[in-house]
Amino acid sequence: xxxxxxxxxxxxxxxxxxxxxxxxxxxxxxxxxxxxxxxxxxxxxxxxxxxxxxxxxxxxxxxxxxxxxxxxxxxxxxxxxxxxxxxxxxxxxxxxxxxxxxxxxxxxxxxxxxxxxxxxxxxxxxxxxxxxxxxxxxxxxxxxxxxxxxxxxxxxxxxxxxxxxxxxxxxxxxxxxxxxxxxx
Numbered sequence: 296x297x298x299x300x301x302x303x304x305x306x307x308x309x310x311x312x313x314x315x316x317x318x319x320x321x322x323x324x325x326x327x328x329x330x331x332x333x334x335x336x337x338x339x340x341x342x343x344x345x346x347x348x349x350x351x352x353x354x355x356x357x358x359x360x361x362x363x364x365x366x367x368x369x370x371x372x373x374x375x376x377x378x379x380x381x382x383x384x385x386x387x388x389x390x391x392x393x394x395x396x397x398x399x400x401x402x403x404x405x406x407x408x409x410x411x412x413x414x415x416x417x418x419x420x421x422x423x424x425x426x427x428x429x430x431x432x433x434x435x436x437x438x439x440x441x442x443x444x445x446x447x448x449x450x451x452x453x454x455x456x457x458x459x460x461x462x463x464x465x466x467x468x469x470x471x472x473x474x475x476x477x478x479x
Contacts, residue, residue: 324456326415326468332451335360335444338394340430342409345414347422350394352450359386359472360446363394364426365436366400367413371459372441378462379443382422382469389473390448392423400430400440447472 335352344350352360363379365372383393399405405427412422426432435444438457445454445468454468 311386312403324461325464326454332453334450335362335446335452336431336434338396338431339434340426340428341424342427343410343425345407345411345423345425346420347394350392350422350424350447352446355392355446355479356450357448358390358392359448359469361391361469362394362435362444362446363393364398364432364435364440364442365395366404366440367410368404368415369400369440373417375441375443375459375462376419378465379421380419382466386469386473388395391469391473395421395423396426396431397423398426398429398437398440444470445469448475448478 338350338352341349361379361382365376365379367373379393379395382391387393397404397410403409405425407425410423410425413419423429435442435452437444441458443454443456443465444452445465447453453472454465456465
């Protein structure tokens with residue numbers, strides 16, 4: 296093999312390896328395969344609940360729960376917030392519970408006063424839990440803002456979406472989960 300061919304071979308192998316690593320690092324999203332579905336973890340370490348008394352996922356069995364990880368200065372979170380608010384308004388009377396888990400990126404976002412002001416300004420009506428210590432974030436294995444997790448009536452995570460977009464797909468999944476029979 297010539298030096299030029301050897302260098303080309305190494306370059307192609309390196310590019311293929313990097314591509315494989317990049318694909319492996321992409322977040323999972325969409326429907327969670329049945330074999331990978333797990334019970335949703337508890338809402339850990341929530342110091343403050345806003346717009347709601349404290350909620351526990353095991354007490355919400357029989358309902359569909361949308362957990363939305365967000366923070367009030369994240370532009371992507373603000374761009375996707377209208378859909379979250381719309382789903383809450385449309386489906387809350389059909390059994391959807393929306394929980395916004397406010398997980399701060401910056402120190403000033405830990406202030407309950409600042410979070411309350413943002414909730415008021417943004418006209419958020421659904422429950423908001425302050426996750427200042429990232430306990431719930433870590434329990435879900437989350438890595439993104441915004442991130443949406445749908446939990447079925449049995450308490451299993453069955454769908455997730457990271458970042459903006461896929462609003463139609465997410466809403467169809469909400470509708471399908473709400474249409475499932477209640478727990479026996």
